[in-house]
């Protein structure tokens with residue numbers, strides 16, 4: 131099969147009834163790649179093959195040997211690779227420069243071949259556990275390597291600004307610190323396999339409506355604090371070899387032509403040393419090379435020998451620009467050892483290992499939103515079970531370039547039958563006929579309704595309601611059986627008009643190749659739910675931070691980010707708006723209590739971290755994990771900062787009755803704000819609040835901390 135194309139919208143397989151009605155790891159960091167280089171000497175007249183030299187010295191030597199046309203070839207993606215890819219930089223055989231094979235994407239390898247379908251990337255953030263993100267990345271990286279890919283287009287790191295964004299399932303969170311921490315860990319995981327990660331889509335690519343043209347009009351403060359920070363943290367923590375610039379414009383200038391975002395922010399302020407690839411046809415001029423673009427990918431036609439010569443002649447770009455961009459690409463290729471190995475070599479994918487990883491992520495990221503009277507977990511004696519909804523028989527996946535062709539996929543229905551045991555009576559109803567489904571529920575001990583939405587690249591959701599007849603279905607089933615549990619498979623928030631009627635709601639995102647097994651284990655309590663919401667679930671369609679047409683989807687080609695830094699829970703808290711479920715919310719079958727908050731010091735300078743510790747105790751009967759969250763309230767809250775912002779988190783696993791003293795260090799960056807006067811992050815002096823607890827709206831512990839000059 132040929133490679134998948136970037137722009138086609140892929141329909142998900144699930145119908146809504148209303149419609150019917152590796153090999154060894156590669157180098158991790160710049161430092162490591164230099165240190166680990168063997169002292170192999172140069173081959174003949176190719177001094178850049180000397181592995182004792184640093185990647186950048188080798189790049190300089192190679193650059194000296196290249197003609198202008200050869201340099202330009204490094205800056206343009208093509209097709210025709212020896213293995214199926216999504217993008218490719220052709221080799222330069224005269225100089226021994228390897229081809230660079232590239233593939234989507236954030237949820238698993240998508241190069242036209244099968245791979246492990248991991249849960250939707252948002253699940254990583256819902257785990258509130260960077261080790262989960264690292265494992266996720268390792269899985270993607272090792273399978274990419276097995277498929278002969280040198281580079282993966284992921285992780286997707288954009289902020290979930292509007293809950294209807296069609297690509298929210300591919301992104302992490304509405305919170306920049308959580309997003310950046312996950313992106314950094316995912317990147318480390320991918321690159322631990324010797325595969326280049328591509329943090330995308332920079333910058334402010336927060337909606338699919340008019341995504342190729344819309345201008346995100348953002349003030350500098352929000353651009354840095356909210357939209358830049360996830361990329362900044364990903365770059366600092368993960369050292370990605372690559373970043374992808376986005377389709378949209380930022381303050382009128384296209385993201386791939388934007389010297390402010392690409393050079394000033396990404397390179398100078400964040401310290402990015404890799405290369406920038408375009409999001410396919412997202413380049414607009416040869417001079418994008420001067421603005422900071424390195425490689426335009428297929429479907430873009432602004433970088434070729436003729437156009438580059440003409441741009442040099444006109445003075446739109448200089449020879450130094452071309453050299454700089456090529457050097458940046460070559461340095462990464464040397465860093466990842468691509469001159470020393472055949473990046474296109476393939477090997478079998480370890481399918482069992484991939485599926486195990488997918489299941490672990492699904493189990494760690496499911497969020498128990500509601501559980502009245504401990505209706506879940508199901509007891510071993512539950513014998514009559516009505517399973518309802520098409521997603522139980524064919525789990526949902528997001529569409530577009532993150533849609534993976536799975537090596538295998540399980541079904542929740544089968545896993546439920548197996549877990550319930552041979553003596554149980556499990557019925558299945560697809561839910562298209564709501565009356566019949568309710569009848570099936572009436573005679574059961576418990577009704578499990580599977581509901582799903584449809585997020586996909588290329589368009590936004592038309593609203594926050596579950597599509598088709600699903601709200602009616604849940605409502606009718608719940609009316610027939612008070613023990614109704616809803617299992618959601620969604621990429622983000624949905625409205626729940628039926629919430630008061632149902633006993634339990636379990637959000638499983640798009641749960642991946644072993645989502646069925648994970649869901650059954652969660653429902654029976656073989657694994658205790660421990661995910662937390664990385665995005666606020668709004669109570670109503672219009673109770674969201676970007677409520678006007680000017681804000682979203684924008685007017686006359688411009689989306690006005692006039693909510694500034696008040697994105698997600700920052701806005702709900704500032705405006706005292708009650709969401710359906712707040713950021714950070716997630717229940718457990720256990721009962722955790724928090725006590726004994728202690729700050730190591732009660733005051734410090736602007737460059738000091740705030741070190742704190744507190745105790746979490748599992749008072750429940752079951753073992754479980756709890757993602758403890760630390761929020762910071764900055765001084766002058768009323769003037770311009772939101773009431774609280776996530777400053778740290780730590781997930782702990784505790785047996786029944788166990789207690790752990792948890793340490794968290796809040797970095798100065800989490801105390802800072804973007805100062806437009808000095809163009810930098812600054813920590814104000816004054817009194818800071820530090821609050822700790824199980825969600826952004828449940829913070830039992832608090833202390834104050836003083837920042838001195």
Ligand code: BGC
Pocket residue numbers: 134135136137216234235283330409410531
């Ligand atoms: C998407 C990218 C993707 C690329 C290649 C684009 O349309 O926005 O996320 O990596 O296609 O498939």
